[in-house]
Amino acid sequence: MKLNERSLAFYATCDSPADNSGFLYKRGERHTAYHRRWFVLKGNMLFYFEERESREPVGVIVLEGCNVELCDSAEGFAFAIRFSGAKSRTYVLAAESQAAMESWVKSLSRASFDYMRLVVRELEKQLEEMRWGPAGGGGGSREPPGSWKPKQCPERLPALPAVLPKENGCAVWNNALGVGQPPDTSGCGGNDDEGTPRPPPLPPRRRVLNGEAAVESPSTFCQLHERYSREVARLRQDWLEKWRVPRP
Amino acid sequence: AVLKKRLVKLVVNFLFYFRTDEAEPIGALLLEHCRITKEEENVFSISFIEEPERKYCFECASEEQCQEWVEALKRASYEFLRRSLIFYRNEIQKMTGKDPLEQYGISEEARFQLGTHQQ
Numbered sequence A: 001m002k003l004n005e006r007s008l009a010f011y012a013t014c015d016s017p018a019d020n021s022g023f024l025y026k027r028g029e030r031h032t033a034y035h036r037r038w039f040v041l042k043g044n045m046l047f048y049f050e051e052r053e054s055r056e057p058v059g060v061i062v063l064e065g066c067n068v069e070l071c072d073s074a075e076g077f078a079f080a081i082r083f084s085g086a087k088s089r090t091y092v093l094a095a096e097s098q099a100a101m102e103s104w105v106k107s108l109s110r111a112s113f114d115y116m117r118l119v120v121r122e123l124e125k126q127l128e129e130m131r132w133g134p135a136g137g138g139g140g141s142r143e144p145p146g147s148w149k150p151k152q153c154p155e156r157l158p159a160l161p162a163v164l165p166k167e168n169g170c171a172v173w174n175n176a177l178g179v180g181q182p183p184d185t186s187g188c189g190g191n192d193d194e195g196t197p198r199p200p201p202l203p204p205r206r207r208v209l210n211g212e213a214a215v216e217s218p219s220t221f222c223q224l225h226e227r228y229s230r231e232v233a234r235l236r237q238d239w240l241e242k243w244r245v246p247r248p
Numbered sequence B: 001a002v003l004k005k006r007l008v009k010l011v012v013n014f015l016f017y018f019r020t021d022e023a024e025p026i027g028a029l030l031l032e033h034c035r036i037t038k039e040e041e042n043v044f045s046i047s048f049i050e051e052p053e054r055k056y057c058f059e060c061a062s063e064e065q066c067q068e069w070v071e072a073l074k075r076a077s078y079e080f081l082r083r084s085l086i087f088y089r090n091e092i093q094k095m096t097g098k099d100p101l102e103q104y105g106i107s108e109e110a111r112f113q114l115g116t117h118q119q
Helices: A005-013 A098-109 A113-132 A204-210 A221-244 B063-074 B078-096
Strands: A020-027 A034-042 A045-049 A059-062 A066-070 A078-083 A090-094 B006-011 B014-019 B027-030 B034-038 B043-048 B051-059
Touching: A005 A034, A005 A045, A005 B027, A005 B043, A020 A098, A034 A098, A066 A098, A078 A098, A113 B078, B034 B063, B043 B063
Parallel strands: none
Antiparallel strands: A020 A034, A020 A090, A034 A045, A045 A059, A066 A078, A078 A090, B006 B014, B014 B027, B034 B043, B043 B051
16 A cells, blocks of 8 residues: 655654654564664654664554553563454564553553544533533533543534644644634634624633633634734734833 | 546545545555645645645545535644644633643643643
8 A cells, every 4th residue: 555655754753742752672573573673653653763863764553443552471561552453463562661661551552543532522522511501501411531432523513723833734833822823724603503603702811800700602713713813913012012112 | 647536535644545446545645744725626735745846636526525625634634633632721721720631641641732842
């Protein structure tokens, strides 16, 4: 199967921060000897290099639909990435210390896109509930923490945040969130059931100052962004004017 | 360039493509560090940051389908999802004063942190 390998290699070696990296021993496929490789975890991709300084990975493991488990003997700090399915293999890796093994098992088991998506949906749901009240009106049922059940994508999924990089996927990693960023796609018109646009909420800062409870009228992210950016523009204007006035 | 009919499937951050009568994909594109561009009518393209002049063009059956795909692909990367998570986390923290990831025991995970961090 063809893959855009150059893009994969770029992703592996570009300077976006890795979610984990370090030396691990990888058991060979045909021969059971272990080879020491430099591993880099980015997103749901586990890349491995011959050397730390290598310019290209020698391989990649896509961490979707897999289980990460300790090896039976747990000797030599070994753990396995196991895929289900007839033709799939199990990758056996070994760390150089107990701490390293635990850190890798933890980060690998949460690396999948699916896991990330579950967390995002859960937070979206929380945010919606905070804005529009729990579903069904009274004390909506909450999943106990840690029980991640897959959820259906809701019809009316609010637009994902307006914070976006200049190029899709090319993260401005030092992410100054929320304000002043151009909105992403235009398809984020959110209306309430009657179809009238919801008013934007007061920015949180003002709510705290006024001592009001954190209840805000419903809004879409586009409107939120609009509101914040106007406030930022206003604040900036004030700040600039302040500095023009000669100090006593 | 010749247009070939393909079955295209977006699965997590990969775009798989198949010959229409086959069960196994002939190829896949990893959708990280890429740019999705609406081209002329019914057409969009995918290009990658390390080779921006090379465009993978896709012609859709309708303008509506084209828009759907552009929207879906722009949100398809893991990095986009990560930024969404950080954004929501931040919003909820501002509103409630509490980190929503704490109750799931993942607030210290490197992948959810805001700002630059060393490897």
